[in-house]
Amino acid sequence: MADDEAVLALRVAGRPLHRRPYRAHSVPGSVHPPLAAALVRLAGVEPGMTVLDPCCGAGTLLLESPGLRLGVDASLDALACARANGLAALTHADAGHLPVATGSVDRVLVNPPWGRQVEARAGLATSPARLWYETGRVLRPDGLAAALLPEPEVSGLRTKTAMPIRIAGRPAFLVLLA
Ligand SMILES: C[S@@+](CC[C@H](N)C(=O)[O-])C[C@H]1O[C@@H](n2cnc3c(N)ncnc32)[C@H](O)[C@@H]1O
Numbered sequence: 001m002a003d004d005e006a007v008l009a010l011r012v013a014g015r016p017l018h019r020r021p022y023r024a025h026s027v028p029g030s031v032h033p034p035l036a037a038a039l040v041r042l043a044g045v046e047p048g049m050t051v052l053d054p055c056c057g058a059g060t061l062l063l064e065s066p067g068l069r070l071g072v073d074a075s076l077d078a079l080a081c082a083r084a085n086g087l088a089a090l091t092h093a094d095a096g097h098l099p100v101a102t103g104s105v106d107r108v109l110v111n112p113p114w115g116r117q118v119e120a121r122a123g124l125a126t127s128p129a130r131l132w133y134e135t136g137r138v139l140r141p142d143g144l145a146a147a148l149l150p151e152p153e154v155s156g157l158r159t160k161t162a163m164p165i166r167i168a169g170r171p172a173f174l175v176l177l178a
Pocket residue numbers: 026027028029030031054055056057058059060061072073074075078093094095096110111112113114118119120121122123124125
């Protein structure tokens with residue numbers, strides 16, 4: 001409540017909408033499903049698109065997305081969670097050296113390690129900017145990336161939109177990059 005305005009939230013379903021039946025497994029840093037759904041909508045993902053999450057964790061961003069969904073993660077445990085949650089096209093690899101063809105992806109959706117709750121592994125541990133180089137490489141010329149980040153800018157890609165949000169109480173940004 002502020003001044004003469006109040007925000008009232010009503011639960012409209014018996015089961016809270018953030019409790020998705022698909023998400024039986026999560027990893028440290030797993031995205032809240034409603035935030036993942038918002039990111040997918042803002043990224044303009046449509047059926048028929050090829051969608052990649054190069055740090056897929058338990059797969060929440062992809063599981064909220066239509067299209068051909070490709071997940072990559074450097075952790076075998078994370079990939080096992082994503083598989084148990086229902087994803088099939090999963091690859092154990094470094095997001096800094098993606099085994100994905102140049103210009104083959106319509107949308108990259110990503111919630112990379114920020115070095116707080118989740119540490120970067122493999123190539124991203126020493127060269128975090130490799131994620132953005134590889135994102136730019138695999139995207140089609142008219143492609144778009146949508147990311148959850150602690151800052152609104154990344155190296156090598158242009159910020160189209162940066163929306164301030166809070167994740168687990170901390171300031172963050174939902175960023176669209178091209
Ligand atoms: C914040 S979590 C992603 C959570 C995911 N969006 C979800 O909802 O479950 C970041 C992920 O990046 C992965 N990761 C860290 N370094 C990586 C690298 N070099 N290449 C690929 N994945 C990496 C971690 O294993 C972790 O699963």
